[in-house]
Every structure is written in C-alpha cells, then in structure tokens.
Amino acid sequence: MNTVPQLMVLHGLGATTDQFNGMFDTHFPDAPIAMNMPGHGERPRENGRASFDRFAALALDALDQLQVGSVTLAGISMGSGIAVKMARQRPEMVNGLILMRPAWMDKPNPANLKIIRDIGVWLSQGTQDEAIERLNADPFYADLAHSNPAAAKSILGAITRPHASDYAEVLTQIVEDSPLASLAELEALTTKTMVVGTPDDPLHPIEIAQAWAAKIPDATLCELPSKYTAPAAFQSELEAALDQFLSPTSTKISE
Incomplete structure (x- = not known):
C-alpha cells in the first residue's frame, strides 16, 4: 500500500x-x-x-x-x-x-445556483441553441455579461460543453441536492x-x-x-x- x-x-x-x-x-x-x-x-x-x-x-x-x-x-x-x-x-x-x-x-436549490438549474431544465426541454436564447434573455445573466464577462462565460459553458443536452439532468439533480x-x-x-x-x-x-x-x-x-x-x-x-x-x-x- x-x-x-x-x-x-x-x-x-x-x-x-x-x-x-x-x-x-x-x-x-x-x-x-x-x-x-x-x-x-x-x-x-x-x-x-x-x-x-x-x-x-x-x-x-x-x-x-x-x-x-x-x-x-x-x-x-x-x-x-x-x-x-x-x-x-x-x-x-x-x-x-x-x-x-x-x-x-x-x-x-441554493439561490446562487438557480441559473445552473435553469440551464439544466432548458437543455432538457429543447436544443442547445434554444437554451442559449433563453440564457441571453435572462435578466441575471444579461446583467452579468456586462459586469463580469468571465463569470458569464463560465455559465454559458454549462450549455456549450460537450454532451450538454445528454447530461442536462446532472445539472438539475446536483443543484437540487x-x-x-x-x-x-x-x-x-x-x-x-x-x-x-x-x-x-x-x-x-x-x-x-x-x-x-x-x-x-x-x-x-x-x-x-x-x-x-x-x-x-x-x-x-x-x-x-x-x-x-x-x-x-x-x-x-x-x-
């Protein structure tokens, strides 16, 4: 050992x-x-x-x-x-x-991770492109894209990562734990x-x-x-x- x-x-x-x-x-x-x-x-x-x-x-x-x-x-x-x-x-x-x-x-379901849970739901309900559209329309994300672009980019990565749609449920399940x-x-x-x-x-x-x-x-x-x-x-x-x-x-x- x-x-x-x-x-x-x-x-x-x-x-x-x-x-x-x-x-x-x-x-x-x-x-x-x-x-x-x-x-x-x-x-x-x-x-x-x-x-x-x-x-x-x-x-x-x-x-x-x-x-x-x-x-x-x-x-x-x-x-x-x-x-x-x-x-x-x-x-x-x-x-x-x-x-x-x-x-x-x-x-x-901590409030600070609501946007990640939402992304999981959006990916489960539609395509990646549709999830990106919903993200861009989200007021929290829109504000963050101007005030903290690097943080916004990190959030966007939850949608654009490989196999994002296939693994969407993992995002929601972990946030809900x-x-x-x-x-x-x-x-x-x-x-x-x-x-x-x-x-x-x-x-x-x-x-x-x-x-x-x-x-x-x-x-x-x-x-x-x-x-x-x-x-x-x-x-x-x-x-x-x-x-x-x-x-x-x-x-x-x-x-």
Whole structure:
C-alpha cells in the first residue's frame, strides 16, 4: 500500500478535471489523482440520480482501487462538497482538505445556483441553441455579461460543453441536492482544512466560504482575489497561501 500522501482533485459542476491544470503543480509535483464524475466530460451520466453521496462513493472507490493510504483532497464548488462527504466518511484516509469556492450551504436549490438549474431544465426541454436564447434573455445573466464577462462565460459553458443536452439532468439533480444536511456536520471534521473564498463570484458567494470556515474546527479561511476578474492575482495568492497551509509548521493564515 502507498502510504505517501497524494493529491486528489474534485471538479465543479459542469466542469472537468481540466479546471485544475497548473493550479497545484508547484506544491504537488506528482500528477494528481483525477476523475471526471458521471455526466461530465466524456464520462456518460449514470441511470440513477446524480448526488453528492454517489459522487463521493465513486471517488472513495477510486482511491481504494489505487490502494491510497493517505490523501489530500482539493475540490472546487461541487468538488468541495464531495470532498467534505469523503472526509466525514473516511477521516483516517484524508489528511488535508482544500475547499475552493464552495457553493452550497445546507439546503438544496441554493439561490446562487438557480441559473445552473435553469440551464439544466432548458437543455432538457429543447436544443442547445434554444437554451442559449433563453440564457441571453435572462435578466441575471444579461446583467452579468456586462459586469463580469468571465463569470458569464463560465455559465454559458454549462450549455456549450460537450454532451450538454445528454447530461442536462446532472445539472438539475446536483443543484437540487446538498452536501450537508446541516452546517453542524462541518463541526465533525477533524482534518486540517483551507477554505478559499473570492469576491465578485455570483455562483460562489464568499459568505458561503466564510460560513464553512467558521464551522470547521481546524480551518483557515483564505480570501483571495476573484478568479474571474483577477485570475493571475488569484493564482499567485493561492500559491502563497498553499506555501503556508502545507508547511509542516504552519499556523493559521491571516484572514
């Protein structure tokens, strides 16, 4: 069995493991363990309902198949929720959590993800072109296209991604789920954790990252520049935060 800690990355809803390209290369020189969840990338969706429980079980099974004894989990958005599920189920395996831009509190259908659920519904009801027309007519999206074009482009990607129509139900099903039944569940985490939040992020309000960090006993809240409006600064400051978080003698990062 491999007892050396490794990195596993867990992508966001509608994304793929490409989200992490270059993000952790400085701190984890070995290739991370990475897998696309069902209904993402070229991986077909499953017949059953997509859920955080199901995706966490698939990721844990992958680690068991690889005989991984110790792992650091890094998740973005949906991936953060999956990582929390995994850490609660297998605390002896998970030696670190990097929870980036979480998007759920403890209720299904969060308001910040309504546009993603709507896209899932639109794709299920019509063509991609029709879904794009409905998106362009949406007041929230129209405003965002002017105020935060990078965030708007990310939302549009939920429609234009490969197999978007075939995998549309995964979008709605995950938004209708939640990784937490109660925020109190976060208090049971015993793993050293870094929670990353950013401003100017309508899908991942920084208040969610703040709430998660306040509940996790051994958590550091790391507020970084916006991934959408200042991507270079985001990456630079993320690397500085990781320097401190991953140091054997690290103390809490200044908030």
